Amino acid sequence: MFTQSGRSPSHPRSRPHAAGITAVASLLPEDVLTSDDLQREVAGRSGLALPARLLTQATGIVSRRVAADGVYASTLAVGAARRALAAADLDPLDIDLLVFASASRDVVEPATAHIVQAELGSRAHALDVTNACNSFVNGIDLARSMILSGRAHRALVVTGETPSRAVRRAPADAAEFRAGFAGYTFGDAAAAVIVEAVERGGILDVDTETHSGHWEVGGIPGGGSRHPRGDAYTYFQGDGHELRGVFEKVGTAVVDRTLHRMRMDWDDFAKVLVHQVTVPYLERFAELTGVPADKLVVTVPELGNVASASIGVQLDRVFDGLAAGERVLFVGLGGGISIMTMVWEKS
Known part of the structure; x- marks a missing residue:
């Protein structure tokens, strides 16, 4: 690790008893794309006759932000990282671990963390963590x-998400439109947190449940050894109804376990931050778990599905209003399929 001077400290590393989130920031691209405008573009380029306001009515998403040309996942991540460092009054050289945790990336190799670090001027140990929409929460857990x-x-820990670039704007036919329908929920965003030792509170509990037998339900096939090239594999593929069915089949066991293990109920949390795919998904989650509506931080109608940045953006919106000792439950949902919970107490 390095101090602000860039030199290794002389004192040995100690093992703290707790680690927590001490600063947070988010960043949204300036360009706004409404669902109605997106639908008009898709219909115009494909020639499909789509029902009026189909995307808006099916998803509850009114708009989303989209990264401009020349803006990449790393660009958004660097912007959010600088804001988080400023909020914590830190220099990039005060960081000794940099985790880029995102479903998006700039290139297959090297890790996008190195691109972010080069732009920031940090000298930390840098690496990527990728686990679909759970990437950011996984990155926080790794840092902890x-x-x-x-x-x-x-x-x-930073994420920069540009899933709007994996949306098929000109499907060849109705079948291709349906196969990529879930992609029309996507929007772009970034988030960053500082994670460090704390005297009290911090991250109190983490739990996960993984059902990898469903890995083929949805994703972006291209860029790996199976499909290294070819435009046909660069777009998100997956039926939204099937994805929702898998999550409902998996159920709320990990949430139930967390509440039972921590001896908590919904009244013990100031906020519950849930990865948000569509409005119907979020409403179904609330129905299945019983979480009160006033505990949720609803962003999906305005921003769409911003992949792993979802929980970070929500946290940034409530962070300053939380008092020391108040607790927040993170609930991550990710393709693969994985579900993740994290209980965090503000220090």
Whole structure:
């Protein structure tokens, strides 16, 4: 790890008892694309006769932000990272672990974390974490683990999501439109948090449940060894109804376990931050779990599905209004399929 001077500190690393989120920031691209405008574009380029306001009515998403030409996943991540560092009054050289945790990336190799680090001017240990829409929460958990083990002192976890570029704007036919329908929920965004040792509170609990047998339900096939090239594989593929069915089949066991293990109920949380895909998805989650509507931070009608940035954007919107000792439950949902919970108490 490095201090602000860039030199390794002389004192040995200690193993703290708790690690927590001490600063947060988010960044949204300036360009706004409404669902109605997106539908008109798709219909115009494909020649499909689509029902009026189909995308808006089916998803509850009115608009989303889209990154402009020349703006990449790393560009958004760097913007959010600078805001988080400023909020914590830190220099990039005060960070000794940089985790880029996102479903998007600039290139297949090297890790996008290096592109972010080069732009920031940090000298931290830098790496990527990728697990679909759970990437950011996974990145926070990794940072926490490395801090608790004494491997790191202060971490910057960032995500930059540009899933709007995986949306098929000119489907060949109705079948191709249906196959990529879930992609029309996507919007772009970024978020960043500082994770470090805290005297009280912090991240109190983490739980996960993974059902990898459903990995083929939805995703972007291209860019790996199966389909290294070809435009046909660069767009998100997956039926939204099927994806929702899998999540409902998996159920709320991990949420129930967390509440039982922590001996908490919904009244113990100031807010519940849930990954948001569509309005019907969010309403169904509330119905299945019983979480009160006033505990949720609803962003999906305005921003769409911003992949792993979803929980970070929500946290940024409520962070300053939380008092020390108040607790927040994160609930991540990711393709693969994975479900993740994190209980965090503001220090």
